[in-house]
Amino acid sequence: MLSVDISKFLRADGPDKVTGSGRYSADISLTGMAHAKFLYAGVASARITTLDTAAAKAIPGVFAVLTQADVPDIRFGSVADRYLFAKDVVRFEGEVVAAVAAVDADTAQRAVDAIVFEYDALPVVNDIEAALEPDAPLVHEDWESYSARRIVMDRNIASQTILTLGDADAALADADLVIEGRYIADASHAAPIEPRGVVAQWEGDKVTIWTSSQVPFQARDGVCETLELPTNRVRIIVPHLGGGFGGKCGFHYEAHIAALARAARRPVRLVFSRREEFLAPDRRREGMIVELTTGLRSDGTIAARKARILLDYGAYSSDATFFPHMAAMHALGPYKIDNVYAESSAVYTNRQPSGSVRAPTAPQACWALETHTDELAAAVGMDPVAFRRLNGVDTGASGVSGQVFDAIGLQECITLATEDVGYGDVLPGDEAIGVAIGWWPSFPGASGAYVKLDSDGKGVIVTGAQECGTGAVMTLPYLVANELGMQPEDFELVYQDTSAAPYDVGATGSQTLLNNGIATIEASYQIASRLREIAASMLEAEADDIVLENGHAHVDGSPDTAIPIARLARRANHTGMLIGKGARIAPPDPKTSISAIGDQGVSSFAGPQFSCHAVRVKLDRDTGVARVLAVSAAHDSGTIVNPIGAAGQVEGGVLMGIGQALTERTEYDDKGRQVNPALLDYKLQTFADAPPISVQFVEVFTPDMGPHGAKAIAEAPNVATAAAISNALGKLVGLPMRELPMTSERVWRAIQAVGS
Amino acid sequence: MTESYTLTVNEVAYSIVADAQRSLLSVIRGEVGLTGTKEGCDDSECGACMVLVDGRPVNSCSYLAVQAQGRAITTIEGLASGDALHVLQRNMLEEGGVQCGFCTPGMIMSAHALLDQNPDATEEDIRLGLAGNLCRCTGYAGIMKAVVRTAREGLSTDS
Numbered sequence: 001m002l003s004v005d006i007s008k009f010l011r012a013d014g015p016d017k018v019t020g021s022g023r024y025s026a027d028i029s030l031t032g033m034a035h036a037k038f039l040y041a042g043v044a045s046a047r048i049t050t051l052d053t054a055a056a057k058a059i060p061g062v063f064a065v066l067t068q069a070d071v072p073d074i075r076f077g078s079v080a081d082r083y084l085f086a087k088d089v090v091r092f093e094g095e096v097v098a099a100v101a102a103v104d105a106d107t108a109q110r111a112v113d114a115i116v117f118e119y120d121a122l123p124v125v126n127d128i129e130a131a132l133e134p135d136a137p138l139v140h141e142d143w144e145s146y147s148a149r150r151i152v153m154d155r156n157i158a159s160q161t162i163l164t165l166g167d168a169d170a171a172l173a174d175a176d177l178v179i180e181g182r183y184i185a186d187a188s189h190a191a192p193i194e195p196r197g198v199v200a201q202w203e204g205d206k207v208t209i210w211t212s213s214q215v216p217f218q219a220r221d222g223v224c225e226t227l228e229l230p231t232n233r234v235r236i237i238v239p240h241l242g243g244g245f246g247g248k249c250g251f252h253y254e255a256h257i258a259a260l261a262r263a264a265r266r267p268v269r270l271v272f273s274r275r276e277e278f279l280a281p282d283r284r285r286e287g288m289i290v291e292l293t294t295g296l297r298s299d300g301t302i303a304a305r306k307a308r309i310l311l312d313y314g315a316y317s318s319d320a321t322f323f324p325h326m327a328a329m330h331a332l333g334p335y336k337i338d339n340v341y342a343e344s345s346a347v348y349t350n351r352q353p354s355g356s357v358r359a360p361t362a363p364q365a366c367w368a369l370e371t372h373t374d375e376l377a378a379a380v381g382m383d384p385v386a387f388r389r390l391n392g393v394d395t396g397a398s399g400v401s402g403q404v405f406d407a408i409g410l411q412e413c414i415t416l417a418t419e420d421v422g423y424g425d426v427l428p429g430d431e432a433i434g435v436a437i438g439w440w441p442s443f444p445g446a447s448g449a450y451v452k453l454d455s456d457g458k459g460v461i462v463t464g465a466q467e468c469g470t471g472a473v474m475t476l477p478y479l480v481a482n483e484l485g486m487q488p489e490d491f492e493l494v495y496q497d498t499s500a501a502p503y504d505v506g507a508t509g510s511q512t513l514l515n516n517g518i519a520t521i522e523a524s525y526q527i528a529s530r531l532r533e534i535a536a537s538m539l540e541a542e543a544d545d546i547v548l549e550n551g552h553a554h555v556d557g558s559p560d561t562a563i564p565i566a567r568l569a570r571r572a573n574h575t576g577m578l579i580g581k582g583a584r585i586a587p588p589d590p591k592t593s594i595s596a597i598g599d600q601g602v603s604s605f606a607g608p609q610f611s612c613h614a615v616r617v618k619l620d621r622d623t624g625v626a627r628v629l630a631v632s633a634a635h636d637s638g639t640i641v642n643p644i645g646a647a648g649q650v651e652g653g654v655l656m657g658i659g660q661a662l663t664e665r666t667e668y669d670d671k672g673r674q675v676n677p678a679l680l681d682y683k684l685q686t687f688a689d690a691p692p693i694s695v696q697f698v699e700v701f702t703p704d705m706g707p708h709g710a711k712a713i714a715e716a717p718n719v720a721t722a723a724a725i726s727n728a729l730g731k732l733v734g735l736p737m738r739e740l741p742m743t744s745e746r747v748w749r750a751i752q753a754v755g756s
Numbered sequence: 757m758t759e760s761y762t763l764t765v766n767e768v769a770y771s772i773v774a775d776a777q778r779s780l781l782s783v784i785r786g787e788v789g790l791t792g793t794k795e796g797c798d799d800s801e802c803g804a805c806m807v808l809v810d811g812r813p814v815n816s817c818s819y820l821a822v823q824a825q826g827r828a829i830t831t832i833e834g835l836a837s838g839d840a841l842h843v844l845q846r847n848m849l850e851e852g853g854v855q856c857g858f859c860t861p862g863m864i865m866s867a868h869a870l871l872d873q874n875p876d877a878t879e880e881d882i883r884l885g886l887a888g889n890l891c892r893c894t895g896y897a898g899i900m901k902a903v904v905r906t907a908r909e910g911l912s913t914d915s
Contacts, residue, residue: 010849017857018845020792020832024858027791193796193804193892194858242794242858243892274797469856469893644852644898651895652855679801679890688887690896 002482002641002708003549009644011474012493013240013467023239025197025212026271033199034063036260036270037108038253039098039115040280041090044126044350044672045139046119048088053098056111061103063264065111071259072228076251079148079158079317081140084226084255089122091139091315092352093673094280099256101264126672128289128310128347131156139315139348151321152598158313159346161325161598163332165402166339171304175295179379183368185740187287187312187666188659190357191684194242195277200258201267207258208235214244214468215251215506220498222251223258231498234258238496241507244468245656246357247283249508250319278677282353284666286323286346286361287312290331290368295339300380302391304339305400307331311354311361313346318355320346322600329602330365330719332400333373334410334439334610335391340400340594350672356508358653359440359715363660363722364740370436370723371736384727385418385435392437393610401603402593409636409698410437410610416696420632421614430621431629434728435614438720440510442607442705442712444586447515448502451480451491451523453531453578457551457566459484459491461523464504465516466496470714471645472512476520478642479707483524484531485548486565502583510712513641514607515584517707522582530578531568538563587704607705609712610636610698613654613720617728624748626729628658631721632694638702638711650695650717657721659685665741761825765790766834776822780814781805783821784831792832792861796890803889806862807831813869815888832861835868843913844868847905852898859891867903871911879904 016022053065068085075083086097098115102108123137130136139156140146146153152160172178196212207229213219216236223234236254253270261268272280288311295304309327313320324344332340346354377387392414393399395407414437418424423433449463461480467473473495477488494500504516532546535553539546545556552562572578589604596603616630633650640646663683667675676682701709726737729747734754739746759776762769763783770788778786784793784807793816796804800815807816808830835842841849844864854860863886870877870885877885882903891899906913 008850009852011854013857014849014854015841015845017854017860018832018841018848018864019836020790020861022857023791024794026795027785191892192856192858193802193890194794194856195796240857243856245892271795274799274802471855648852648855648894648898651897652893653895655895656892678799679797680799684890684892686887686890687896687899688883690883690900693895693897 002478004478004482004488006478006642009471009642011471012477013474017240024194024242025199025210025239028199028210028239030199030201030267033267033269034101034103034264035105035108036257036268037100037105037112038096039112039117041086041093041095041097043090043119043121044093045122045124046090047122048086048090048119050116050118051097052116055116056100056114059107059111059114061107062100062111063266064101064260065098066259066263067098072226074226076222076225077317078319078321079146079151081146082316092350094352096256099260101260101268124350124672125156126349126668126670128312128349131347131349139350150599156348157345158317158348159321159324159598161328161344161596161600163328163340163342163594163596163603165400165594168304168306168339168341171339172293172295175303176298177296177379178293179296179376180293181372181375183290183371183738185288185364185367188285188664189278189666189682190245190247190283192243192245192247195272195274196248197269197271198253198257199267199269200261202262206233208237209254209258210237210239211254212241212248213238214241214248214466215508216466216496216498217464217503218506219251219254223255226255227259235499238466241468244507246360247281249283249356252281274679275677278682279352279674282316282318283355283357284314284352285357286354288327288364290365292331292368292372294372294376296376296380300382300387300390302335302337305332305337307342309342309344311346312351313348314351314353315348316353318353320354322602323354323361325596325600325602327361327365330362331369333369334393334437335400336393336397337400351668358656358718362438362440362719363657366436366438366719367723367726367740371726371730374727374730375736385414385423388437389414403590403604405608407700408608408610409700412698413610413612413634413636416634416698417612417614417632420694420696421616421630423614431616431618432728432731433614433616434724434726434731435612436720436723436727438611439605440609440716440719441602441605442514442609443509443511444606444705445505445511445515446586447504447519447584449516449519449523449582451520451527451580453527453569455570455573457564457569460494461491461520462494462501463516463520464501465512466504466507468507470649471642475513475642475645476517479517479521480524483521483528486551510714514706514710514712518584519582521707523580526580527578530572531565534568534571535563607638607702607711609716611716611720613724615724615728617725617732619729619732621751624744624751626662626742626747628691628725630691633717634696634698635716636698636700637713637716638705639699639709640697641708641710646697646713647695649714651693653717654693654721655685655690656718658725660741661722661725662741662743665743759822761822763788763821763824763829765829766831772821774821778821779817780819780821780824781816784816790831790833794858794861796858803866804859804862806865806889808865808869811869811872813866832864835864843909843911844906847902848899851901851905853894853902855893859889863889863891863899868911871907875907875911877907
């Protein structure tokens with residue numbers, strides 16, 4: 001473990017955040033800055049007949065009005081299926097049709113209102129099952145011309161994965177018992193508290209863009225691709241980021257604002273309203289239909305499982321091409337099953353595009369699977385926890401893709417969470433305990449960092465990593481200090497600046513500390529090595545015998561003769577720089593034996609994380625209102641490097657899961673428009689709703705993954721909570737829950753159905 | 757219609773010339789130039805814009821700036837004296853109550869008002885008293901620890 005004290009984690013960005021001095025994107029103001037507003041489609045499916053900006057441009061104080069005609073004619077996206085601005089047609093209500101920069105926000109809005117935008121309405125694809133009918137209208141008429149490497153597409157199917165292991169049909173035919181279930185999850189939102197902001201400023205032919213992005217390098221690449229610029233002329237800086245949860249992954253409006261600033265010949269700022277934050281970004285958590293068929297043997301073991309999954313993909317591809325594959329893995333689950341078949345399809349609709357939201361696809365698919373699993377246990381007359389112990393994976397076991405697991409802690413997670421919540425205790429009649437298990441991969445990948453030590457013995461970590469609030473980047477000084485025998489306060493951070501630092505994929509896939517931690521430690525090794533060489537020459541010893549601790553270097557066994565690191569640094573900087581550089585290179589993925597058509601690369605779970613959530617729920621049978629009284633969450637995320645930070649991820653992930661379980665739901669009208677794009681109508685969990693959350697870690701040292709044997713952490717806690725609540729409600733109501741979220745109205749209807 | 761008036765923010769008087777329709781939030785951020793107070797929804801739903809007006813918590817997005825004339829406005833920037841953090845700020849930091857930090861200023865102002873009114877606030881008082889401040893990161897767990905600790909130590913403790 002770390003020799004520096006991280007038990008009292010004081011995040012370096014903390015004072016800036018608690019005093020109000022911290023700048024977020026919307027807080028940035030530049031001299032002469034203009035204000036941006038967008039014209040949105042406002043209709044889910046239509047062909048544009050008139051788009052005339054002349055009247056808008058004529059308004060005094062309007063500096064620029066742009067449409068697709070004013071930017072390069074480039075289609076982009078993971079399936080290249082969209083343009084910066086709507087071209088010819090609009091495919092969802094939040095699609096950007098035009099952008100205005102004006103002297104103030106009111107003038108910009110008046111200009112937006114003055115744009116003549118006329119269209120012929122087209123049929124709306126608003127139902128993922130209807131979208132698969134042979135005569136269904138196509139969301140993308142030209143889908144066959146899209147470049148889609150390795151992606152299986154067919155009409156409204158935007159991406160499809162089919163997984164096969166063993167012979168599921170034969171095993172189902174031989175099974176003693178076959179149980180089927182169909183589960184429907186509504187769409188929901190990441191809903192970070194900060195609505196996004198973007199500011200762009202040109203200096204000559206270079207542009208600097210301050211933006212609320214979780215993935216600044218991806219944002220840079222998007223600007224370069226769509227505006228045809230080389231990477232070294234686009235600098236993305238992320239000020240403090242006010243949360244993301246996946247909602248600020250991807251490339252969004254950076255290019256629109258850069259193009260506006262170039263046309264307006266002055267800096268331009270865009271700040272979203274809460275309504276825009278709900279309607280426009282391509283990062284909604286997708287709605288899903290999951291159909292499961294499981295064959296059981298009389299001893300309670302699982303013989304086979306088939307899954308059919310439909311995901312509401314929305315109008316454009318965003319980063320979601322891998323979602324069908326990932327959803328299939330979660331619908332099959334962390335179980336020992338030798339015969340599986342899954343057919344999983346992302347379906348284009350005229351709705352806001354789906355995209356990565358914290359553990360994308362997992363909470364919904366886990367909810368469906370784990371609700372189904374309680375039904376399986378009941379069918380064979382087993383306690384649902386005992387059923388999971390029997391069938392859940394363990395060290396050395398082979399999972400649903402044939403991946404054989406190294407040391408893992410799922411079984412211990414089940415023990416800890418159920419004991420902690422008091423599973424088996426006698427409860428009042430209106431209370432029940434529900435239990436669910438979940439899993440989620442770690443994502444090892446390329447990542448870089450520099451560390452330098454100046455002549456006064458103070459250091460700077462220059463990292464490509466992005467801090468979205470989790471504390472992952474704020475943990476890096478602890479890792480560096482640990483290697484150099486110094487204190488975290490000895491290091492400042494330069495981060496979230498694409499022109500300063502080497503590449504990192506960003507605050508996505510819970511990968512920041514996992515990968516950049518490795519890169520930063522490697523950079524510190526190089527500095528430690530130089531310090532040891534210099535100390536060795538001064539102390540007439542071997543470099544290998546030099547110990548760095550407490551800000552000093554000494555020969556092992558002779559701590560009384562110690563040289564301050566600052567002195568070594570001064571000497572080192574006179575004879576060559578003290579600069580370290582580190583790069584994470586991803587290890588190969590674990591082997592699998594499953595066959596995948598439309599393979600999106602997630603059959604194999606590197607550094608797999610496991611969890612068990614156990615919840616105690618109280619139900620008011622007269623109203624259907626459920627209240628979560630207590631949550632016990634046990635996680636195997638490998639070694640825990642930063643206990644306060646890791647606990648914060650679990651606590652936050654669990655509460656987000658409670659919201660998804662009970663209240664968070666994006667509703668659509670029959671024209672494909674959101675009914676509730678406001679916090680009054682889209683209900684996040686409040687302080688008053690929040691139960692005590694007990695967090696326990698099963699620390700399984702995991703080699704070749706994150707620093708010091710760590711796995712990832714930030715998304716995994718969002719996986720199993722809704723499922724556990726579903727199982728508590730299933731016991732209380734006497735029927736499995738079939739729709740997510742399990743709103744009071746839906747629960748009440750289920751109670752009535754049982755009563756009649 | 758443009759109005760001229762004086763606003764007293766963190767004990768400093770500012771001469772304001774602004775449209776009478778402007779919210780207190782908009783004037784604090786745009787005219788006074790203090791951006792610690794955040795806009796999360798412009799609809800009194802999230803609490804990120806919470807400031808104190810004569811010691812009482814107010815969603816400044818839904819409060820006209822002209823109404824605040826003659827009143828003492830306190831924002832997050834006015835909480836600490838000198839370089840030291842206010843005890844609530846320090847406890848939020850030490851107890852893991854801060855992640856992305858966007859809700860933090862409003863949360864601290866609400867918690868300050870709560871403990872000012874009810875120095876012996878229980879966990880239940882805190883749950884209900886801070887229900888108007890949304891946090892998406894922490895599950896409120898670290899914030900609860902910080903506010904409970906501040907209640908124990910006293911709001912006017914030197915940190």
